[in-house]
Amino acid sequence: MDRGQVYAVPVLPPQPQQAQQNNDAAIEQQQNRVATVAQFHRFVNHFRQDHQFILRDKLKSNCFVNQHFLEVDLALLSAFDEELANNVRERPANYLPMFEEALKQVAKDNGFVADLDEVPDFQVLLLSNANPIPVRELDSTYVSKLVKIHGITIAAANPTAKGTHIQIMCRTCRHTKVMPVGSGITGIQLPRKCDGEPVEGTTKECPLDPYLVIHDKSRFVDMQTLKLQESADVVPVGELPRHILLSCDRYLTNQVIPGVRIAVTGIYSIFNTKPLDEIILTTFSIQNSDVAIRSSYLRVVGMQSDADGGQQEYLAISRRPNLYEEFSNSIAPQIYGSADIKKAIACLLMGGSKKILPDGMKLRGDVNVLLLGDPGTAKSQLLKFVEKVAPTAVYTSGKGSSAAGLTASVVRDPGTREFYLEAGAMVLADGGVVCIDEFDKMREEDRVAIHEAMEQQTISIAKAGITTILNSRASVLAAANPVFGRYDDMKSPGENIDFQSTILSRFDLIFIVKDEHDDARDKLLAKHVVGIHTNDKIVEAVGEVSMATMRGYISYCKNKCAPRLSPEGAQLLSSHFVDVRSRVRGMETKSAIPITVRQLEAIIRLSLSTTATENHVNEAIRLFNYSTMSAVQAQQVDGLSQNEFSTEVAKVQAYIRRRVPIGGRISTATLKDQLIEEPQNFRIPAIDRAISMLLQKEVLRFEKRRLAVVRIAN
Incomplete structure (x- = not known):
C-alpha cells in the first residue's frame, strides 16, 4: 500500500535486547540533533566576515522590526563547516528545522525578542550561488534534495492558511491531542479510533473516526502556491515551455507577482495527485489514495531576483x-x-x-x-x-x-x-x-x-x-x-x-x-x-x-x-x-x-x-x-500633394508611351531632358517614379548599363 502515513502497532512485547538497541539508537539520534543545533548556533552567533558578526547583526536588525527570519548564503555555511553545508544540501528537510531551532536559541540568548518566555518561530531563507538546474532536467534523483532553478512566474494563487500543529478532539469523550503537520503540500491522517484513556469505572464507546479539528487552538502559517515557467531562451525549438509548481510559506508569500523573473532555491518534493483543494484547503482530511503516482513540486526555502553580474x-x-x-x-x-x-x-x-x-x-x-x-x-x-x-x-x-x-x-x-x-x-x-x-x-x-x-x-x-x-x-x-x-x-x-x-x-x-x-x-x-x-x-x-x-x-x-x-x-x-x-x-x-x-x-x-x-x-x-x-x-513629394504627384506621374507615363514606340530605343538622358523641358515641364521625382513603374510593368527595359531604354510592350 502507498498511503500518506502508516501506523504500526506491535502485538508482541519487545525483547530486552531489541528494546535496549532501540533505546540506544534514540539516545544517539537525540545527541546528534543537539550537536547539530549547537553547531548551527555557533555559526550564527560567532561567524565573522571583515571583523563583523554579519549573521548575528542581521538577525538582530530583523527582530527589531518583527521580521523573524534570516537570509543565509550557503557559501558562508560552506566556509564555516563544509560537512554541515553538504548535509543541508542533501537532506534539507531534516536539517532546516534544526537550523530554525538554533535561530530561536540565538535570539533568546542575546535578548533579541521582547518576551523570552514565548520566543516566536524563525524561518531560514537560503540563498545559493550554484548554477541553476533547468526545469526540464529535474528528475527523481533530485527528490528531497536542495536544488536551484530559475524562470518566470506565470501565475500566483491567493495565500491560504496551512496548519503546522493541529489540535483534535474526540466528539464523544472530549479527549484532545495535538498532531504536527509536515511542511509543503502535505496533509495528515486523523486516527480512526480514539486513543484516550477511559475514566475509571466506565467503558469507552467512541465510534470510528471520532476526531474533529479545533481550529481555534491550532497553529497556522501563510502558504501560497506559484507556477514557474522556464525561460524562453532554454526551451528547445519546437517544444512547449515546462512549468513547475512552487510552494511558499511564511515570509516567502506575497513576494512576487506574475511576470517576475526569479531564481528559486528549494526542496524538490512530491505529493499525491489528489486535487489541490483537498490538499491545501482541507489539509486535515483523510487521504485514502492508493495511487503510486506522485506529482513534483518545489518547496521554496529561498528566492532572489534573476540578475547578472559583471x-x-x-x-x-x-x-x-x-x-x-x-x-x-x-x-x-x-x-x-x-x-x-x-x-x-x-x-x-x-x-x-x-x-x-x-x-x-x-x-x-x-x-x-x-x-x-x-x-x-x-x-x-x-x-x-x-x-x-x-x-x-x-x-x-x-x-x-x-x-x-x-x-x-x-x-x-x-x-x-x-x-x-x-x-x-x-x-x-x-x-x-x-x-x-x-x-x-x-x-x-x-x-x-x-x-x-x-x-x-x-x-x-x-x-x-x-x-x-x-x-x-x-x-x-x-x-x-x-x-x-x-x-x-x-x-x-x-x-x-x-x-x-x-x-x-x-x-x-x-x-x-x-x-x-x-x-x-x-x-x-x-x-x-x-x-x-x-x-x-x-x-x-x-x-x-x-x-x-x-x-x-x-x-x-x-x-x-x-x-x-x-x-x-x-x-x-x-x-x-x-x-x-x-x-x-x-x-x-x-x-x-x-x-x-x-x-x-x-x-x-x-x-x-x-x-x-x-x-x-x-x-x-x-x-x-x-x-x-x-x-x-x-x-508630399517636391511640394506636391499625393494626388497632384500621382496625376503628374500618370501624365509622364502617357508621354513616354507616345514618344517611344514599341521596339524603339532612346537615350535615358535625352528622354529625361525632353520631359523636363517645356512645354512638358515635369518634375524629376515624377519622372523617376514613372520610369520605375514602367520598368516594373515590363513596358521599358534598360540597356547599355542604364544609358538607354527600350520599349518592349504596350
Missing part, C-alpha cells in the same frame, strides 16, 4: 568612445544595411528614464518602434534577434495573439474552483521587450487591448470579481506589412497604413521599410548574403559586441542608469517640436500619423546618456526625422 566589465564597455556605433552595428550583423533602424533598436533596448511626477502621474521611459514595409526586408529577423538579446523578451505573432494572450486572462482553477490571473505576453515581458510580428494581421479589438499597456504601461483587469492592475513596463517592437502587401508610393500613407491614429501615436518611431530597386545596392546586398553562406557552410556573423555581453550590459544599464536632460537640450527639443507642428499644420491633407506631445516625449526618451546634451538630442531628432517625419511627409 559590473567591472560593463563599466569598461561604457567608457568606449564609439560605443553607440559599435553597439548598433552588433545588432543583427547578418542583416545588411538598416543602420538607422538598428540604432533605433539600440535605443529601444536601453530605454529612457521613467518619470514619476509629484502628483503620482507616471511617464513611461520605454521606446516603442514600428517597422512597416515590404516583405523580404528582414523585419522578422530583427524581431527574432531582439528576442534573443533582450534580458526579458516575448515574441508573438499578431495573427495568433488574442487580447487575453497579450494582456492577461482570468482562469478558473479546476481543483479549487477559484479564479486566478494568468499573465499574458505584455505582463511576462515586464521590464523587457514585446516583439509582435504580423502586427497588421491582428484583429482591431485585440489591437485596442494594448493601448493602455503601450502608454500607461499597466493592464487593468475587471473580470469574474477580480479587479486589479498589472504592470506591463515593456517596450513594443512591432512589424507590419502595408495594406496592399507592398508599399505603394502612388498612394498616401493613410492608404498604405491601415492603423488608427490612436495606435500610431503610441509608437515613438515609425520606419517605412521599402525594397527599392538599385543595382549598386543590390550588388552589395548579394555579396553580403553570399558571404554568409561561403563554401556551402553557414558562417555565423558576429558583431563587435557579443550577444551575451549585450544582454548583460542592457540589464546593467536599465538597473543603474537614469538619463537626464540638460537645459540646452531641453531648449533644442522645444524649438524642434514647434517647428514640426507648424510643418504638419501647413500640409494640404491631414496626416495619417499624428504629431502630438507624445512625439515630443518620444524624442526625449531617445536622448540616451547620463546627461542628454545637444549632441544626443540632435541624434534623437535625426532618428525621428528619418523615421516618423519621413512617413508623415511621404504624402
Whole structure:
C-alpha cells in the first residue's frame, strides 16, 4: 500500500535486547540533533566576515522590526563547516528545522525578542550561488534534495492558511491531542479510533473516526502556491515551455507577482495527485489514495531576483568612445544595411528614464518602434534577434495573439474552483521587450487591448470579481506589412497604413521599410548574403559586441542608469517640436500619423546618456526625422500633394508611351531632358517614379548599363 502515513502497532512485547538497541539508537539520534543545533548556533552567533558578526547583526536588525527570519548564503555555511553545508544540501528537510531551532536559541540568548518566555518561530531563507538546474532536467534523483532553478512566474494563487500543529478532539469523550503537520503540500491522517484513556469505572464507546479539528487552538502559517515557467531562451525549438509548481510559506508569500523573473532555491518534493483543494484547503482530511503516482513540486526555502553580474566589465564597455556605433552595428550583423533602424533598436533596448511626477502621474521611459514595409526586408529577423538579446523578451505573432494572450486572462482553477490571473505576453515581458510580428494581421479589438499597456504601461483587469492592475513596463517592437502587401508610393500613407491614429501615436518611431530597386545596392546586398553562406557552410556573423555581453550590459544599464536632460537640450527639443507642428499644420491633407506631445516625449526618451546634451538630442531628432517625419511627409513629394504627384506621374507615363514606340530605343538622358523641358515641364521625382513603374510593368527595359531604354510592350 502507498498511503500518506502508516501506523504500526506491535502485538508482541519487545525483547530486552531489541528494546535496549532501540533505546540506544534514540539516545544517539537525540545527541546528534543537539550537536547539530549547537553547531548551527555557533555559526550564527560567532561567524565573522571583515571583523563583523554579519549573521548575528542581521538577525538582530530583523527582530527589531518583527521580521523573524534570516537570509543565509550557503557559501558562508560552506566556509564555516563544509560537512554541515553538504548535509543541508542533501537532506534539507531534516536539517532546516534544526537550523530554525538554533535561530530561536540565538535570539533568546542575546535578548533579541521582547518576551523570552514565548520566543516566536524563525524561518531560514537560503540563498545559493550554484548554477541553476533547468526545469526540464529535474528528475527523481533530485527528490528531497536542495536544488536551484530559475524562470518566470506565470501565475500566483491567493495565500491560504496551512496548519503546522493541529489540535483534535474526540466528539464523544472530549479527549484532545495535538498532531504536527509536515511542511509543503502535505496533509495528515486523523486516527480512526480514539486513543484516550477511559475514566475509571466506565467503558469507552467512541465510534470510528471520532476526531474533529479545533481550529481555534491550532497553529497556522501563510502558504501560497506559484507556477514557474522556464525561460524562453532554454526551451528547445519546437517544444512547449515546462512549468513547475512552487510552494511558499511564511515570509516567502506575497513576494512576487506574475511576470517576475526569479531564481528559486528549494526542496524538490512530491505529493499525491489528489486535487489541490483537498490538499491545501482541507489539509486535515483523510487521504485514502492508493495511487503510486506522485506529482513534483518545489518547496521554496529561498528566492532572489534573476540578475547578472559583471559590473567591472560593463563599466569598461561604457567608457568606449564609439560605443553607440559599435553597439548598433552588433545588432543583427547578418542583416545588411538598416543602420538607422538598428540604432533605433539600440535605443529601444536601453530605454529612457521613467518619470514619476509629484502628483503620482507616471511617464513611461520605454521606446516603442514600428517597422512597416515590404516583405523580404528582414523585419522578422530583427524581431527574432531582439528576442534573443533582450534580458526579458516575448515574441508573438499578431495573427495568433488574442487580447487575453497579450494582456492577461482570468482562469478558473479546476481543483479549487477559484479564479486566478494568468499573465499574458505584455505582463511576462515586464521590464523587457514585446516583439509582435504580423502586427497588421491582428484583429482591431485585440489591437485596442494594448493601448493602455503601450502608454500607461499597466493592464487593468475587471473580470469574474477580480479587479486589479498589472504592470506591463515593456517596450513594443512591432512589424507590419502595408495594406496592399507592398508599399505603394502612388498612394498616401493613410492608404498604405491601415492603423488608427490612436495606435500610431503610441509608437515613438515609425520606419517605412521599402525594397527599392538599385543595382549598386543590390550588388552589395548579394555579396553580403553570399558571404554568409561561403563554401556551402553557414558562417555565423558576429558583431563587435557579443550577444551575451549585450544582454548583460542592457540589464546593467536599465538597473543603474537614469538619463537626464540638460537645459540646452531641453531648449533644442522645444524649438524642434514647434517647428514640426507648424510643418504638419501647413500640409494640404491631414496626416495619417499624428504629431502630438507624445512625439515630443518620444524624442526625449531617445536622448540616451547620463546627461542628454545637444549632441544626443540632435541624434534623437535625426532618428525621428528619418523615421516618423519621413512617413508623415511621404504624402508630399517636391511640394506636391499625393494626388497632384500621382496625376503628374500618370501624365509622364502617357508621354513616354507616345514618344517611344514599341521596339524603339532612346537615350535615358535625352528622354529625361525632353520631359523636363517645356512645354512638358515635369518634375524629376515624377519622372523617376514613372520610369520605375514602367520598368516594373515590363513596358521599358534598360540597356547599355542604364544609358538607354527600350520599349518592349504596350
